Amino acid sequence: MESINPKVVELLDKLTYLELIESRRAESKNHEETEEYRFTNLGRMIALLFYCHSIKTLDKSTAETVYNQIQNHYKSLDNSHSTMCIIFLHNCWHNKELSSILDYMIKLLLDASSDKYEFLHKIRFLNMVFIHKRIWKIFEVSLEYLSIQSHLAYELFLFHLKLYIEDIMVSKCRKLKDYETIRLKKSQDLDTVVLEGYCSDCEDFSILSMETIKYLGEYIRSYESNRNFSYVSCPKCNIQYLNFEQVVDSQSPLQHFDNRVWNENQHLEKTLVKKLFNSNGNEYTKKSMQYQWIIHFLDQADQYHKITAIQD
Numbered sequence: 256m257e258s259i260n261p262k263v264v265e266l267l268d269k270l271t272y273l274e275l276i277e278s279r280r281a282e283s284k285n286h287e288e289t290e291e292y293r294f295t296n297l298g299r300m301i302a303l304l305f306y307c308h309s310i311k312t313l314d315k316s317t318a319e320t321v322y323n324q325i326q327n328h329y330k331s332l333d334n335s336h337s338t339m340c341i342i343f344l345h346n347c348w349h350n351k352e353l354s355s356i357l358d359y360m361i362k363l364l365l366d367a368s369s370d371k372y373e374f375l376h377k378i379r380f381l382n383m384v385f386i387h388k389r390i391w392k393i394f395e396v397s398l399e400y401l402s403i404q405s406h407l408a409y410e411l412f413l414f415h416l417k418l419y420i421e422d423i424m425v426s427k428c429r430k431l432k433d434y435e436t437i438r439l440k441k442s443q444d445l446d447t448v449v450l451e452g453y454c455s456d457c458e459d460f461s462i463l464s465m466e467t468i469k470y471l472g473e474y475i476r477s478y479e480s481n482r483n484f485s486y487v488s489c490p491k492c493n494i495q496y497l498n499f500e501q502v503v504d505s506q507s508p509l510q511h512f513d514n515r516v517w518n519e520n521q522h523l524e525k526t527l528v529k530k531l532f533n534s535n536g537n538e539y540t541k542k543s544m545q546y547q548w549i550i551h552f553l554d555q556a557d558q559y560h561k562i563t564a565i566q567d
């Protein structure tokens with residue numbers, strides 16, 4: 256039995272609340288009531304991600320363990336998004352791009368919202384659209400494979416993507432009346448998004464629809480080459496190209512997709528180490544203690560741990 260002070264119990268409660276560990280009631284040898292804890296599938300995945308970044312060089316067998324745990328996590332979710340995720344991660348692994356995805360996931364965790372559902376949502380609906388030509392290619396190939404493997408999952412995945420992008424558009428839309436009319440008209444076209452574009456000549460907005468994958472591909476290409484999204488001309492003047500990003504006072508409409516691939520691993524490592532061992536004077540911060548506990552739990556991932564609260 257491990258004895259533990261109330262502060263750690265509080266942290267364990269937090270990890271339980273975040274669904275990273277699960278607890279059950281148990282009785283100790285001297286018939287005291289205790290709690291036992293163990294990792295959930297998600298918790299094990301996150302712990303392994305932290306572990307990966309706490310070691311200097313990632314050896315092949317650790318990389319494989321992490322990869323398999325991530326795959327297990329998405330397999331257990333069993334929905335259209337997770338089905339796509341499994342294919343995508345598999346292709347990233349075989350094309351040696353997995354480390355970029357791992358870095359992104361670690362960053363998500365480090366910047367995690369204190370809102371449980373927001374945090375869990377970002378992990379469950381892992382974003383696969385990266386501003387990166389090779390990873391985008393992997394996304395396209397994976398989507399094609401998904402359409403062959405399960406046409407229903409493919410349609411559901413595209414439907415999610417459509418609704419997601421259109422919700423962002425609605426929140427920034429200047430011509431909502433036109434937008435909602437065309438949105439309804441195109442609501443059955445699962446592979447199509449309705450967009451609002453800006454013409455700098457007319458100084459006006461127009462609504463049009465486009466194939467979702469074509470839009471995202473152009474979005475990434477224009478972002479990478481630092482040019483405007485520029486092959487759709489304005490329906491009003493027919494001269495100027497429409498702009499979908501950084502329109503007037505608005506920033507890029509797809510901020511969620513603005514995933515940078517981290518080239519400077521060092522920067523990330525520094526941040527992680529800082530957060531892991533952050534202290535206020537003599538005491539570790541709550542967040543750093545959480546991270547340390549996650550790593551501590553990793554050693555005996557499958558077992559329940561008996562923990563009793565004692566006073567310090």
Ligand SMILES: [Zn+2]
Pocket residue numbers: 454455456457458489490491492493494495
């Ligand atoms: Zn125009």
